[in-house]
Amino acid sequence: MKRKISLLTTAAIGAILVGCSGETAASKEGTGLLDDGVLTIGVTAGPHEDILNEVKEIAAEDGLEIEIVAFNDFVQPNTALAEGELDLNSFQTSPFLETVIEESGYELEKLAPTISIPMGIYSEKYTDVAEIKEGDVIGIPNSPTQEGRALQLFEDAGLITLPEGSGQEVTTNDILDNPLKLEFVTSEAAQLPAQLQDLGAAGINSNFALDAGLNPKESGLFIENVEDLSQANYIVSRTEDKEDEVIAQFVEYYQSDEIKQFIEEEFQGALVPAW
Numbered sequence: 001m002k003r004k005i006s007l008l009t010t011a012a013i014g015a016i017l018v019g020c021s022g023e024t025a026a027s028k029e030g031t032g033l034l035d036d037g038v039l040t041i042g043v044t045a046g047p048h049e050d051i052l053n054e055v056k057e058i059a060a061e062d063g064l065e066i067e068i069v070a071f072n073d074f075v076q077p078n079t080a081l082a083e084g085e086l087d088l089n090s091f092q093t094s095p096f097l098e099t100v101i102e103e104s105g106y107e108l109e110k111l112a113p114t115i116s117i118p119m120g121i122y123s124e125k126y127t128d129v130a131e132i133k134e135g136d137v138i139g140i141p142n143s144p145t146q147e148g149r150a151l152q153l154f155e156d157a158g159l160i161t162l163p164e165g166s167g168q169e170v171t172t173n174d175i176l177d178n179p180l181k182l183e184f185v186t187s188e189a190a191q192l193p194a195q196l197q198d199l200g201a202a203g204i205n206s207n208f209a210l211d212a213g214l215n216p217k218e219s220g221l222f223i224e225n226v227e228d229l230s231q232a233n234y235i236v237s238r239t240e241d242k243e244d245e246v247i248a249q250f251v252e253y254y255q256s257d258e259i260k261q262f263i264e265e266e267f268q269g270a271l272v273p274a275w
Contacts, residue, residue: 039067040086044077044207048233054258055253066250071091072190087237089236091207111251112235114232114234119146119206119223120216120224122193122219123199123201127221128221135181138154139201139203140185147186148167152168153203153224207271
C-alpha cells in the first residue's frame with residue numbers, strides 16, 4: 001500500500017545522523033536526538049505500544065531505527081523524557097500534559113494527535129450502571145486530571161453530581177451530590193483492572209482495560225464518547241526538540257494511512273485515530 005508521506009531517503013537520514021563533519025546528531029550543539037542512530041520513544045503498555053510497533057516497522061523500511069520503552073504508569077514516561085532518557089513519548093492527553101508541566105516545570109511540548117482512548121466504567125459484579133448499589137466502593141485513577149475525568153464519567157452516568165462547568169481538575173472533595181453514598185478510592189490506573197474483584201465498579205482507561213482483556217464495547221457498563229477528540233492522546237517531545245526534522249518524519253510515519261488502517265482493524269472502534 002502506498003503511503004501518503006514524503007519519506008526521507010536512507011541517505012537523508014544518514015545525513016541527519018552523521019552530518020557533514022562526521023559527528024552524530026546527538027553530539028551536535030542543540031540536538032539531543034538519534035544518539036547511536038536510534039529514536040527512543042516511551043509509551044504505556046497496551047494499545048500505544050502495539051501501534052508504535054507498527055510505526056517502527058514502517059520507519060525501519062526507510063532506515064530509521066526506533067526503540068520502544070513501555071511503562072505501566074503515567075508518571076515515568078514524562079520524567080524519563082524530561083531527563084533525556086527518551087526522545088519522545090506517546091501516551092497522554094493534552095489536559096494531563098498541561099497539569100504535569102504546571103506541577104513539575106518540565107519543558108515538554110505536545111506535537112501531534114495520535115489516538116482517542118475512551119475511559120469506561122467496568123465491573124465484575126454488575127452489567128449495568130443502574131445495578132450499582134448504595135455504599136459500593138468505586139475505584140478511580142489517582143493521576144492528575146484522570147481522577148477528575150473519571151468523576152466526570154460517573155456524573156455522565158447519573159451517579160454523582162459535580163459543580164456546574166467543572167473540568168478535569170475536580171477531585172472527590174468536589175462531589176456535590178452522591179445519593180448512593182459511593183465510596184471513591186484512588187489507585188494507580190494500571191492496577192484498577194486487577195482490583196475489580198474487590199470493587200463495585202471502577203473508571204478505567206481503555207488502554208489498561210484492553211491490556212487486561214476487557215473490551216470497552218463488550219465489557220464497559222458506560223463509556224466515554226470515543227469520537228470526542230478533546231481526549232486525544234499526543235506525541236510529546238522536549239520543547240528544545242519540537243522542530244527536529246527526525247521528529248517531523250516520525251509524525252508522518254505515525255499519521256500514515258497504514259497506521260490508521262491498522263488501528264481501525266485491530267481495535268474495531270474501541271479506540272480511534274485522532275488525526
